[in-house]
Amino acid sequence: MNFKMIGYLTAKIMLIGAAMLVPPLIVSFIYHDGCHIPFLITIAVFLLLSIPGFIKPKKTHMFAKDGLMIVVLAWIVFSAVGALPFYLSREIPSYIDCLFETVSGFTTTGSSILTEVEHISKSLLFWRSFTHWIGGMGVLVFAMAIFSGKDAKTTHIMRAEMPGPTLGKLASKWQFSVRILYGMYAFLTFVEFIMLLFGGMNVFDSLVHSFGTAGTGGFSVKNISIGYYKSPYIQYTIAVFMMLFGINFNIYYLLLVKKFQKVKANSELKTYLTIIVVATVVIMLNIYKIYNGFEMALRQAFFQVASTVTTTGYATANFDLWPQLSRTIIFILMFVGGCAGSTGGGLKVLRVSVLVKSALSAVRKSVSPKRVLTIKNDGRTIDGNEVEGVVTYFVCYVVFMFASLIVLSLDSIDLETALTAVVTTINNIGPGLGKMIGPAGNFHDMSVLSKIVLSIDMLAGRLELYPVLMLFMPEIWKR
Amino acid sequence: MKIIIIGGGKVGRTLVRNLNDEGHDVVLIDIKSAVVDAVGDAYDVMCIEGSGTDITVLEEAGVRTADLIIAVTEKDEHNVLCGIMAKKMGAGRCVARVRNPEYYHQLQFMRDVLDINMIVNPEYLAANEISRILRFPAAMHIETFAKGRIELVEFKIDKDSPMADIPLFKLYSDHKVRILVCAVMRDNEVIIPKGDFILHAGDRIYVTSTHIDIAKFINKMHVDNQRVKSTLIIGGGRISFYLARMLGELGIKVKIIEQDMDKCNKLTDMLPKASIICADGTDRDVLIEEGIDSVDSFVSLTGIDEENIIVSMYAKQNGINKVITKINRLSFMDIVEGMGIDSLVTPKDITADVILGYVRAMDNISKIANNEIRTLYRIVGNNAEAIEFRVYENPDIVGIPLKDLRIKQNVIIAAVAKGNKIVIPSGNTVIDVGDHVIVVTTGHLKHLNEILL
DSSP: OOOHHHHHHHHHHHHHHHHHHHHHHHHHHHTTOOOOHHHHHHHHHHHHHTTGGGOOOOOOOHHHHHHHHHHHHHHHHHHHHTTTTHHHHHHHHHHHHHHHHHHHHHHTTOOOOSSOGOOOOOOOHHHHHHHHHHHHHHHHHHHHHEEEESSHHHHHHHHSSSOSSOOOOSSSSSHHHHHHHHHHHHHHHHHHHHHHHHTTOOOOHHHHHHHHHTTTTOSSSSTGGGGGGOOOOHHHHHHHHHHHHHHHHHHHHHHTTTTTHHHOHHHHHHHHHHHHHHHHHHHHHHHTTTTSHHHHHHHHHHHHHHHHHTOOOOOOOOOGSEEEEEEEEHHHHHHOOTTTTOOOOOOOSSHHHHHHHHHHHHHHHHSSTTTTOOETTTTTTOHHHHHHHHHHHHHHHHHHHHHHHHHHTTOOOOOOHHHHHHHHHTTTOOOSSSTTTTTOOOTTTTTHHHHHHHHHHHHHHHHHHHHHHHHGGGGGOOO | OOOEEEEOOOOHHHHHHHHOOOOEEEEEESHHHHHHHHHHHHSSSSEEOTTTTTTHHHHHHGGGOSSEEEEEEEEEEHHHHHHHHHHHOOOEEEEEEOOOGGGGGGGGHHHHHHHOOOEEEEHHHHHHHHHHHHHHHTEEEEETTTTTTEEEHHHHHHTTOOTTTSBBBHEEEEEHHOOOEEEEEEEEEEEEEOOOOOOOOTOEEEEEOOOOHHHHHHHHHOOSSSSSOEEEEESHHHHHHHHHHHHHHHOOEEEEEESOHHHHHHHHOTTTEEEESSTTOEEEHHHHHHHTTSEEEEOOSOOOHHHHHHHHHHHTTOOOOOEEOOOOOOOOHHHTTTTOOOOEOHHHHHHHHHHHHHHHHHHHHHHHSSSEEEEEEEEEETEEHHHEOOOOOOOTTTSGGEEEGGBOOOOEEEEEEEEEEEOOOOOOOOOOOOOEEEEEEEOOOGGGGGGGO
């Protein structure tokens, strides 16, 4: 481990942190909500932390583990320091709560400990949602778009931060790829913002909800989330954009360069859309009786499905009160997540389809043991190592979930609440099931230990387990 | 420039590293996912898993907009096919590695007919490098033109050199050497010399000619006081074959020790001038028996690095001055260099260097953007340019003897390649369409026409 180099690069990234706090600071000045002092202090802390980034170490060699380390470290420091504005403004009294809220923001989870969102200052609400936007595409990815990638082996960092089992480079240099990605990301966010404005939402709300959708985060500025806005236009717009942000961004690039054949051939996209359609139809039929009218049922079903499968976590209805079948489908969707290379969390459609396919081929093999089978994706054979990688990931994921569940059980909450709390945080969704943490509830009443564990789960889920799991390996800390 | 490299072996990786460092847009195509992963991890380049002869893969790599394709996979035929396909799909230029000696005599044909801009042969290049070291250790710098057939060599004039203090035209006529001094560096000033120019000790001169004529010139001028007369080569592989042939042409006595009888028979057939010994070249007694103490140069070219090093050290111990060692793996080169071995040669490095040189020259040219210029080197510490022009229809130059052309003061026509024939220009030389003309100038030229006043 080249700790000096890790420190140097992590410190350099802290500059981004300082820059990130400028927009909320401006918001604070616009609304005169008195939160500018906490923001200024936080900026100062970030700048202080970035000082080692100006002294370049002699040995600049880096390997995969160093890259992973930088990612985890940057995310932890960002969350810890990013929580300061909430704490210093005394609007969230407990630091652990602030941390939980910030981690939830950066990891685009959207689980909140706030019981009364509407009482919080505008600039803090803006900051909360802005962390979604930054965290969605990645903090370090953002850093890379700005800094020159010459002094770092950037691939390791990209691999750790970009969601999904495979990594698609758009241009031959990371810096260009990342700029293209962020460009498309910003553009889509802007389009949503404009469309929400047209729907009659005010500027602040449109902006905040666009951030929440783009990062597939889910923080709202209303206690009952998007349910506050009764306009079907707004609900449909947000639902459609959630769905769009759950799609692999490479697809948009392919559309941009007019390679439509490749988009058509993308099997992950097809699976993703099929899952949404099927789940929506089944839930709609199931909840038809509760709502008056076909349109209402369709809208509620579609919104909740899109929100869950992309791991956003917005809600227009309290799906916790839906019939059991619908609840179960929502629960299952929590695991699926968005497409690889999107801002969504969860297992990712690609992994799920590889898992299902490899399970099927195992069954076929048990019938005729000598049969040779390959697993294909997009017409290309996925080699054994890759399949094994996905399976191992899944195993780690399940084990990690169970471990967290055990710790949460100390809290003497019911199994449904504990289980869905873990599932919703590790998959970066937001609300769980049950009275306490359902769409109408929040995580405020959990114990401190549970909040810490769930924060780790959120980070682990966002960074796709390995970087966080690595921290628990003793040998990584030995020189 | 946008460069696509096909094949991520050692040469491929060296190219990826260097070209990426130089700021080019690099895409690597390799059939092995392990290679793709490793290179993708180590360098900031685009890596694509697949075959370089697969249209969809080439398409994905962006072959249509690529300036250069470099095919360096294991198989010659595959490389050539990659090159042809890429060219047909719209790539700017292509370089292919072809190493089979069977193709050696038809490389020119393949270049012309298959439209491959450059064919590199690592073994041939390595042999060329070794022969250069043996031929003129005094040469400080060498560039090649007209696909390697013309060399531009830099020398320093010593105090007692026969070249000093006589006018150049006398030098040419007295010694009957077919060379041309095309640039002189004196007191940090670059001079393009005319026939009445007098060289002084301490000058650095740039000489153009074919490598055979340059070798003859060196021998006549005693530039190198340790002329190599005989050499002992251990190992009878491809490099040995090319090397022995090159040295044979220069009149150097060559002895090759090779263990494999079949190889020995083949070599004897192909190299009538060389003596081929069938024995274990790493055996001390064999070396003594074959006269290791009577040769003045020694080249170890077995397939095993360690044997090469040990044998070279033994040769050095026996008082041989010029010892050249071939090394395939690069990691420990610095250790070996500290062990008293004169010259290390790494075929893969040489290949990569040659391709890199080509890319750099191409890059220089692309900044000028013109199809007349084939090669461009900046020489004499970037103070002069040596440019290879291809001659197109040009009534101002074609068909007129050089003495009747009014050429600029700071320009010299250093050599003319007429197909396979290399002409060192005199006043009566006539330039024809299709010739390649090497011009050295202290100014900048974009078109051949600009050599005229």
